[in-house]
Amino acid sequence: MKWIFVNIMKYKMIIAVRDDLDLSCGKIAAQASHAAVGCAFEAKKSYTNWFKKWQSEGGKKVVVRVEDLDELLDLERVAKSRKLPTYLITDAGLTEIPPETVTCLGIGPAPNELVDPITGELPLLK
Amino acid sequence: MKWIFVNIMKYKMIIAVRDDLDLSCGKIAAQASHAAVGCAFEAKKSYTNWFKKWQSEGGKKVVVRVEDLDELLDLERVAKSRKLPTYLITDAGLTEIPPETVTCLGIGPAPNELVDPITGELPLLK
Numbered sequence: 001m002k003w004i005f006v007n008i009m010k011y012k013m014i015i016a017v018r019d020d021l022d023l024s025c026g027k028i029a030a031q032a033s034h035a036a037v038g039c040a041f042e043a044k045k046s047y048t049n050w051f052k053k054w055q056s057e058g059g060k061k062v063v064v065r066v067e068d069l070d071e072l073l074d075l076e077r078v079a080k081s082r083k084l085p086t087y088l089i090t091d092a093g094l095t096e097i098p099p100e101t102v103t104c105l106g107i108g109p110a111p112n113e114l115v116d117p118i119t120g121e122l123p124l125l126k
Numbered sequence: 127m128k129w130i131f132v133n134i135m136k137y138k139m140i141i142a143v144r145d146d147l148d149l150s151c152g153k154i155a156a157q158a159s160h161a162a163v164g165c166a167f168e169a170k171k172s173y174t175n176w177f178k179k180w181q182s183e184g185g186k187k188v189v190v191r192v193e194d195l196d197e198l199l200d201l202e203r204v205a206k207s208r209k210l211p212t213y214l215i216t217d218a219g220l221t222e223i224p225p226e227t228v229t230c231l232g233i234g235p236a237p238n239e240l241v242d243p244i245t246g247e248l249p250l251l252k
Contacts (some may be wrong), residue, residue: 005137015159025151026251029158030195033187037166053231058218061159063152092184125152 007118011054012062013039014119018072018119019065021103027096028104028125029030031089032063035106038087043109063124072105078118079107137180137236138188139165140245143196145191147229153222154230154251157215158189161232162211169235173211180235190248198231204244205233 015032017023023031040059040066043051054060072088079086087106093099108115141158143149154161166185169177178201180186180188192198198214207214234241 013159015155023252026191027153028151028196029143029155029189029251030187032155033139033159033162034185034187036163037185038161040166051222059160061156062157063155065152118212123156124151 009057010112011057012060012112012115013051013054013106013110014115014122015061015063015104015106016066016072016122017063017104017121018102019066020068021097023096023103025104028063028115031091034089035071035087036061036103038089039106039108042087043085047110049066050085050109050111050112057119059109062119064119065125066122068122069102072102074120075107077103079105082114082118084108084110084114105125129185135183135186137176137183137235138186138238138241139180139232139236139237140241140248141187141189141190141230141232142198142248143189143246143251144228146194147223147227149229151220151227154189157229160215161179161213161230162187164215165232165234168213170213173236174236176237183236188245189251190245191251192248193243195228201233201244202231205231208240208244209224210234210236210240225227235250 065077089104091103215230217229
């Protein structure tokens with residue numbers, strides 16, 4: 001018998017990180033974690049059905065990169081206009097970057113068909 | 127008048143990532159986000175007072191590295207023995223690593239005086 005893996009996850013959270021800040025990997029991981037926690041609680045409160053389904057599938061998270069602040073804020077604007085959960089992270093700037101630097105944006109969890117059209121073309125963070 | 131910044135955050139979450147897997151930065155960020163979300167919900171449910179105080183301070187997260195799986199599991203054992211919130215992440219392994227690979231561990235949020243003795247010597251993930 002041959003098993004074929006089929007990805008059946010229908011919900012995801014996207015975390016978009018600014019590429020122009022040259023953050024260390026540890027800093028990116030911390031900022032992405034801020035966004036993920038922020039989005040998860042926002043979704044649990046205001047998008048309960050999406051949140052529950054996303055969690056039951058394992059809580060898929062995809063980390064992508066955007067070129068700069070303008071692209072990040074554009075993405076936030078579009079996601080909000082489509083009524084998706086969003087959470088923008090502004091860093092206190094105690095370590096690598098100046099205070100009040102916007103570093104990343106969480107979108108979702110939301111159904112793939114709503115998230116993919118606005119984030120599907122963004123490159124994965126490698 | 128001269129202002130002196132004093133770090134008054136008394137609670138933190140630690141995310142410890144395995145260094146031996148050579149994960150990409152994006153993968154680390156996603157795994158750390160899983161741990162952060164897992165720990166945050168665990169703490170909200172079972173360590174409500176710590177969770178609320180941590181959140182009110184801004185939800186500090188620190189990403190550190192451990193050498194390998196043994197060190198990660200040792201850290202989990204010690205954290206559990208001290209009754210701290212923990213959340214171990216096992217990756218589905220659909221991308222960079224074999225299925226069921228343990229990648230990282232979240233500890234906390236908890237008071238610094240309980241977290242620092244067991245994680246304070248771990249190197250920050252750069």
